[in-house]
Amino acid sequence: MPELPEVEGVVRALVPAVEGKTIMKVELSDTIYASFGLGKQCIVKNIEPNLFEEVMQGMHIQKVTRRSKYIYFHIEKNQESFLFVNHLGMTGAWFVVQTLGDITEEKFRKHVHAVFTLETGELLVYSDIRRFGELRFIKKVEEHPPLLLMAPEPFDSVACEFFLDKCALPKYQNKPIKEVIMDGQVISGCGNIYATEALFKMGIHPARKTNRISKKRKIELFEAIRTILQESIEMGGSTISDYRNINGEAGGMQNRLKMYGKKFCPQCNTATKALSIGGRTSVYCPKCQH
DNA sequence: CGCTGTGACCGGGCGC
DNA sequence: TGCGCCCGGTCACAG
Structure with a gap:
């Protein structure tokens, strides 16, 4: 169960691995597509899976930051900036690998839900066993009110x-x-x-x-x-x-x-x-x- | 209108 | 072996 310290660890690892790189291609799992067809929103929220793949293509990852237990990917395309927000839920995990086979544990390999191909050819992979996590594409935090209601960071002086x-x-x-x-x-x-x-x-x-x-x-x-x-x-x-x-x-x-x-x-x-x-x-x- | 309670989402793991 | 149930972070929605 990732709480703040675990999410912080993920972000610190993601920063040198993905900041400054461009997403060339995104592939979402069949499970995500199937759930959308059933009127549910498995992992990918508030956007059609195929539209998500399309809109993320060509996005430049400027920064990766943490806010509470959320991971914010600050992304940009054609001079326009967006936010790609991830919550790991219970079992979400990110990997940066050359091939999916490099994910050593089978339970994570079995539940890959999003594969972002980076300009370097590396794969930025989101895996989520219980699918409680979420990937949310927004223009700014105001689009998702719960993000505005979060308490300050515990290390903040206030x-x-x-x-x-x-x-x-x-x-x-x-x-x-x-x-x-x-x-x-x-x-x-x-x-x-x-x-x-x-x-x-x-x-x-x-x-x-x-x-x-x-x-x-x-x-x-x-x-x-x-x-x-x-x-x-x-x-x-x-x-x-x-x-x-x-x-x-x-x-x-x-x-x-x-x-x-x-x-x-x-x-x-x-x-x-x-x-x-x-x-x-x-x-x-x-x-x-x- | 604001607050409270509940359901929904899932599969691994465990108890029987 | 096999089945059913419990667990949990967060939000949406009903009351």
Whole structure:
């Protein structure tokens, strides 16, 4: 499951591999075409697959950046600039290879959905096992309102204050803190893994009502989230199931996780508990987290 | 109008 | 072996 640190790793790998190159050709999977025929929009959103292939042809990739868990390809053709936005969903992955056979893992090779042939002859490949990811071609972010509603980047100087302000709103006050910190409109890029870790580090029960945490502790919690996101970026992200970096390598952060997916608390050895908060499994230590 | 709750999208993996 | 169900990030849409 790619969260912010994993997406950051993908972007850092994509930058030197594709920036400055031109897309000569795009081929989308039969699955994408078939879904469109059935009135669905598998992976490619808000545009007909054949039109997507056509419009992406000849696009020059100027920059690749990350915004929350989204990857922005800043592209340009005939002096006109566009945005090609990707979310990896649960199982999306990018590869830059000479041939599709260079993708070593079969499960990724089996689920290739978009192949961009670059001017160098290399293939920029998007693979997505569960197809929860999305590829979106837009002129500017305003075209897709959810992108405008995202909280500031957690490393942005205003992010903590933004978080505190959101917590004070009636709609968030009475919610479990874990649900609030995982809300992309409150904090950007903090998914289940890092929310679980930060709450454990802080000794806060995931179901604790947001307004039952002092401002001081909220600030400390925000700092804990920011710190763990930073640590994970430096470790190359967490490889829990299907996340791979662009070279097909796993990250190293999963070995440092203390609570996510654990059966016993690493501090007191008590059996962990799990409950569902906001529809997501939330693991915690009943003795260390209150 | 704003907020809340729910469904939809998927296939790997696991339990029975 | 085989089947059915669970999981999850995000958004659309219903209520």
